[in-house]
Amino acid sequence: MLALLLAVCIPASSFAGQALIALHRKNGNLDAVASRSAKNVAYFGVFQLGNPPKQFTGCFDTGSSDTWVPSTSCVNPSCMTHNRYSTSESSTFNATTYPFEITYGTGAVAGSVGFETMTLGSEKNTLKIPHQGFGMVYDSSMDFLTASCDGLFGLGFPQLSNMRTLPVFFNMMTQGLLDAPTFSIYLNPDPAAEPAGEVQFGGMNNARFLGSVNWTPVVEKSYWTVTLDGAKxxxxxxxxAATTAIMDSGTTAILVSSADAAAIHRGISGVEFDQTGGYYSIRGGCSSLSRLPDIAFVVGGQTYTLPPVQWTQSIQGSSGGTTGNCISAIIPGGDSHSVILGDNFMRAWYTVYTYDISSKTAYVGIAEAAAMTK
Incomplete structure (x- = not known):
């Protein structure tokens, strides 16, 4: 199976480039309540729209498919605190009559769809994507007032799109702009470090992972969904109870059903359920992590282990500093059919996403994340 899978991922000769985008985080702490609603996006990078190009920051999210930024027509406070896009300042803008509305786990936006030239990457490795569909937000809920990014950069499948346009990755493949039909995500294992990670379009960065990449087929092409065989x-x-896992860079923690959360935490000495908070707290605080066991998820027959420092998270105090208290980042309240493997998983494991246009098959590759070196 692995040999056949790797053959599917061979780059087509018509592909032409790569782009690397550094990721940053606003902070390294978990808002447990926000994480229970599945969307507390923290990782963001830079992209540009228009001619002349205007810079925006986007939260790169494999759990959604649409890319949007605030418009200058939006005067909500949550738009005014971010960079806004103006249709009159670009020579490459094309309008549509398509409206859109998107409701996330936390927050909602509405606007209209346009087409624009998008620019990704550095001066040495720049990708320009002509005629990229994106959302111009006219109305944004207050949830985005203090968001670390101007807008969202969706990396999911077209089937998940609310805008009836090709997501950026699929548009790049259709136009033959990439060395390989692949993008990869590295999140720094140290959640307090900068840069916090990177997204690479058109290939993988061998310096960011250890050993080989294990590949598993995507079983549902909306989210990047793969088979889940249990936990350890x-x-x-x-x-x-869950039989699938969703790779979601837009989810801060690891979201599971209440029943599966109980099954995972049952019997772990030093972990107790907090009825008020709705999460599992670590008795003795962050200083007691060395007494906790490893937890693993079995994906596509392969075991992916998380040491305690990766499956727990420190709690931020009201003044912004840490409190010394830790909780489990395996949060109850999710769907009974799927586990969402969010940022806590992805800081331990480098993930690669590939799609073969001719066969319409998709795969996720997983390898152990390496420590970032300058």
Whole structure:
């Protein structure tokens, strides 16, 4: 199976380039309540729209497919605190009559769809994507007032789009702009470090992972959904109700059903459920992590282990500093059929996403994330 899978991922000779985008974080702490609603996007990078190009920051999200930024027509406070796009300042803008509305786990936006030239990457490795569909937001909820990014950069499948346009990655492939039909995401294992990670379009960065990449087929092409065979706690198998896992860079933690959360945490000494907060707290705080076991998820028959420092998260105090308290980043309240493997998983494991246009098959590759070196 692996040999056949790697053959599918061979780059086509017509592809032409790569782009690397550095990612940053606003902070390194988990808002447990926001994470329970599945969307507390923190990782963001830079892209440009228009001619002349105007710079925006976007939260790069494999769990959604639409790209949008605030418009100058939006005068909501949540738009005014961010860079806004003006249709009159670009010679490459094309309008449509398509409206859109999107409701996320936290927050909602509405606007209209346009087409524009998008620019990604650095001066040495720049990709220009002509006629890229994107959203111009006219109305944005207050949830985005203090968001770390101007807008969202969707990396999911076209089937998930609310805008009836090709997501950026699929548009790049259709236009033959990439060395390989692939993008990859590296999140720095150290959540307090800068840069916080990177997104690479058109290939993989071998310096960002250790060993080989394990490939598993995507079983549902809307989210990047793969098979889940259960979990392990200290090497002990744990049966889960969920049978699939979703790779989602736009989810801060690891979201599971309440039943699966109980199954994973059951029997772990030093972990207790907080009825008020709706999460599992670590008895003794962050200083007691060394006494906790590893937790693993079995994806596509391969075991991916998280040490305690990766499956837990420190709690931010009201003044912005850490409190010394830690909780489990495996948060209850998710769907019973799927586990969402968010940023806590992706800081431990480098992920690669590839799609073959001719066969319409997709795969996720996973490899151990390496420590970032300058």
């Amino acid at each position: 706690v200290a090497g002990r198998a744990v049966d889960l």
